[in-house]
Amino acid sequence: MTTTAENRTRPHAHAHAPEHTPRMNLAKLAPEAYKAVLALETASTKGLDPSLVELVKIRASQINHCAFCLDMHTKDAIAAGESVERIVQLGAWEESRHFYTEKELAAIELTEAVTVLTDGFVPDEVYEKAAAHFEERELAQLITVIATINVWNRFGVATRMVPGHYRPGMYKS
Secondary structure, three states: OOOHHHHHHOOOOOOOOOOOOOOOOHHHHOHHHHHHHHHHHHHHOOOOOHHHHHHHHHHHHHHHOOHHHHHHHHHHHHHOOOOHHHHHHHHHOOOOHHHOOHHHHHHHHHHHHHHOOOOOOOOHHHHHHHHHHOOHHHHHHHHHHHHHHHHHHHHHHHHOOOOOOOOOOOOOO
């Protein structure tokens, strides 16, 4: 919630709508499941470029409309040195291809294919493009990162986790 003083320091600022209330605290109510997904998260990122991982997490979170995960991963990406411009352009990556490497584009496209399974499968050409840019072990890790962020997104959306309060690294042990 912004204060009157904060509103004066931001041009055209108006009072914000109130925050919604989360439905539940899944981590407290299902701690074993939460810890299992957290362990999968930690294992999935081993050996992958942290910037690439954050781009993948942001893109999946955009697709899944997970505001909490968008808040977390954009802040983590910026704290790790990612540019705001590349983060902003991620929602329109197909028109902004020149902001990303071919390897990043392959990962983003694979993220979309795994996240949105409208055809019931990941197209061969999408998989092959990713396989051309990643060693087999890296590709396995990338697929696991994509699957894991989709689990987190579903937790966040289903329980209505509230964005805006995350600070980079606050969940690191």
